[in-house]
Every structure is written in structure tokens, then in C-alpha cells.
Amino acid sequence: MPSLFWEDFKPGRVFEHGPRRLPRDEMIAFAAEFDAQPMHLDEAAARETMLGGLAASGWYLCCILMRMSADAFVLDSSSMGAPGVDEVKWLKPVRPDDELRLRATVLDARASKSRPDMGLVRFGFELFNAAGEKVMTLTTSLMMGRRQAAAS
Amino acid sequence: MKFWDDIVVGDKTSLGDFTFTTERIKAFARRFDPQAFHLDEAAAARSHFGALCASGWHTASVWMRLMVEHERRDNAATRARGEPMARLGPSPGFRELKWLKPVYVGETITYATEVIEKRPSASRPDWGLITIRNTGANQKGEMVLSFVSVAFVERRKRVA
Numbered sequence: 001m002p003s004l005f006w007e008d009f010k011p012g013r014v015f016e017h018g019p020r021r022l023p024r025d026e027m028i029a030f031a032a033e034f035d036a037q038p039m040h041l042d043e044a045a046a047r048e049t050m051l052g053g054l055a056a057s058g059w060y061l062c063c064i065l066m067r068m069s070a071d072a073f074v075l076d077s078s079s080m081g082a083p084g085v086d087e088v089k090w091l092k093p094v095r096p097d098d099e100l101r102l103r104a105t106v107l108d109a110r111a112s113k114s115r116p117d118m119g120l121v122r123f124g125f126e127l128f129n130a131a132g133e134k135v136m137t138l139t140t141s142l143m144m145g146r147r148q149a150a151a152s
Numbered sequence: 153m154k155f156w157d158d159i160v161v162g163d164k165t166s167l168g169d170f171t172f173t174t175e176r177i178k179a180f181a182r183r184f185d186p187q188a189f190h191l192d193e194a195a196a197a198r199s200h201f202g203a204l205c206a207s208g209w210h211t212a213s214v215w216m217r218l219m220v221e222h223e224r225r226d227n228a229a230t231r232a233r234g235e236p237m238a239r240l241g242p243s244p245g246f247r248e249l250k251w252l253k254p255v256y257v258g259e260t261i262t263y264a265t266e267v268i269e270k271r272p273s274a275s276r277p278d279w280g281l282i283t284i285r286n287t288g289a290n291q292k293g294e295m296v297l298s299f300v301s302v303a304f305v306e307r308r309k310r311v312a
Contacts, residue, residue: 034216036224063213070186084248087246088245
């Protein structure tokens with residue numbers, strides 16, 4: 001039984017996680033599989049690009065954000081997944097071996113009219129690098145089961 | 153990659169397809185999205201999804217993979233013709249990502265992209281920005297994924 005239900009996600013509540021290091025080999029392995037562009041794969045070629053050096057794929061950062069959220073609270077919640085993502089902004093390049101911290105803030109929560117067993121919780125996610133700079137933001141609503149539904 | 157100048161709003165590109173096998177779904181979920189409905193058949197059967205399904209981040213990341221593979225083929229053809237090609241720059245982000253239907257084991261998703269807007273970059277005169285709508289549809293033709301992203305594309309060198 002999870003310990004966090006829809007009722008527990010009050011606006012303003014904050015979940016934090018990290019730091020989590022992004023090892024160079026893992027960052028490059030993701031790029032090789034899903035985003036094989038020179039700026040994500042090869043140090044010398046990446047220096048010639050707009051990013052000015054090897055940088056993580058934005059999709060890798062989305063996946064890391066997912067994993068850090070899972071470890072921060074999602075795996076201990078009644079999560080039913082998400083219908084989508086409102087917006088993602090990649091604000092700064094993330095370099096190999098940087099350490100990221102996650103902050104997830106509950107923006108609002110609403111019950112579902114059609115599905116009394118669940119509600120939606122809208123989160124603002126932020127990733128920060130080791131220097132404390134914000135490197136990415138993501139806004140999404142997660143579907144969460146309600147406590148009453150789990151008890152009945 | 154076509155130069156920004158030659159890209160036309162309304163350009164549509166078919167990117168190919170990808171089959172989400174049990175092994176691929178679980179390997180991705182183990183690394184990035186270890187929720188029970190992406191990892192464990194029995195737990196997924198009890199969930200509202202009813203069966204094991206791929207992480208939405210997996211279905212979205214595969215769009216990027218097929219996009220890159222398409223660019224590689226396209227660039228090889230351009231090179232073979234001896235024509236110059238544009239560089240694809242980084243993306244500042246995306247919006248309106250919708251996971252419209254679960255992607256279950258064995259489903260084959262066909263991806264596509266369409267240019268919906270273009271504008272010059274105010275800060276980088278050698279570059280322009282394109283806005284594209286990206287989609288994935290299952291073998292029944294049902295849309296499972298849609299999002300709108302922005303990317304930098306190199307402009308043609310202006311002849312003085």
C-alpha cells in the first residue's frame with residue numbers, strides 16, 4: 001500500500017531529491033540509443049556546436065527527472081501515470097558528471113468528476129546543477145489514486 | 153537537414169516505426185521509470201492500464217531516435233548529391249505533450265513530424281527556429297503521442 005494519495009498533495013508541498021550524478025558513460029549511452037547527435041556524443045564535435053561542448057540530451061534529462069521523481073515520491077504514491085506534459089524548458093546545457101538536484105512543487109490539485117477514485121495533481125518540477133543554476137523546468141499533472149478508493 | 157530558409161510550413165515527414173517489445177519496455181522502465189505498470193505483468197494487470205505498457209518517456213524518446221535516424225539518411229542523400237546541408241541545433245524545449253493512449257507490449261508505433269511555424273532567431277542571425285508537431289500512431293491508426301517542439305536550424309549563408 002502506498003503512503004501518499006491524492007489527498008496528501010496540497011498546493012505548496014515540496015519534494016526534493018538528489019544530488020544525482022550523471023556519469024559521462026551513462027549520458028553518452030543514452031545519446032547513442034536515443035539522440036545520436038554530435039553535441040551529445042563526441043567532445044570534439046560538440047565544441048563546434050551551439051552548446052559549446054558535450055551536453056546531455058534533453059530527453060535524457062526528462063528521463064532522469066522521471067527517475068528522480070520516482071525515487072523522491074512517485075514510487076511511494078498511488079500514481080496512475082500522467083496524461084501528458086504541459087511544458088518543458090531546457091534552460092542550460094548539462095555537462096557530463098554534473099550533479100543534479102530535483103525540486104517538485106505541488107501547484108494545484110483537483111478531484112476528477114468522472115473518476116471518483118482519482119484526482120489530478122499539477123506539479124512544477126525544477127532541476128538544478130551543482131552550481132545551483134536552474135537547468136530545466138517541467139510542468140505536468142499526475143493522476144493519483146484517492147485514499148478512500150484504496151480503503152474501500 | 154534542409155536549411156531553415158528552404159523549410160516550408162506544412163512540410164510533413166514520415167519518420168518510420170518502432171515496436172515496443174516486453175524486453176525493451178522493461179529495460180527502459182528499470183532505468184528511468186520503475187513504476188509497477190511498466191515493469192511487472194501481474195501488477196500491470198491489476199492497474200487501471202490492465203496490462204504492461206511502455207513508459208511515456210520511452211515512447212517520446214523513440215521519437216527523437218527516429219528523428220535522428222531520418223536526419224542521418226537525409227544528410228547522406230544530400231551529401232551524395234554534393235549539396236551543402238544545414239546543421240540541426242539544440243531545442244529550447246517542448247509543450248503540449250499528450251500521451252493519448254497506452255502503448256502495450258507488441259505495439260508498433262509509426263512516428264511523423266510536421267512543420268507548423270518558423271521564425272528567424274533574434275539573437276543568432278545564422279540560425280532560424282522551427283516549431284514542429286510530432287506524433288506517434290499505433291498499428292490501428294490511433295494517435296498515442298503528440299507534442300509540439302521547437303528547434304534551431306541553420307540558415308543559408310547569405311551571399312554578400
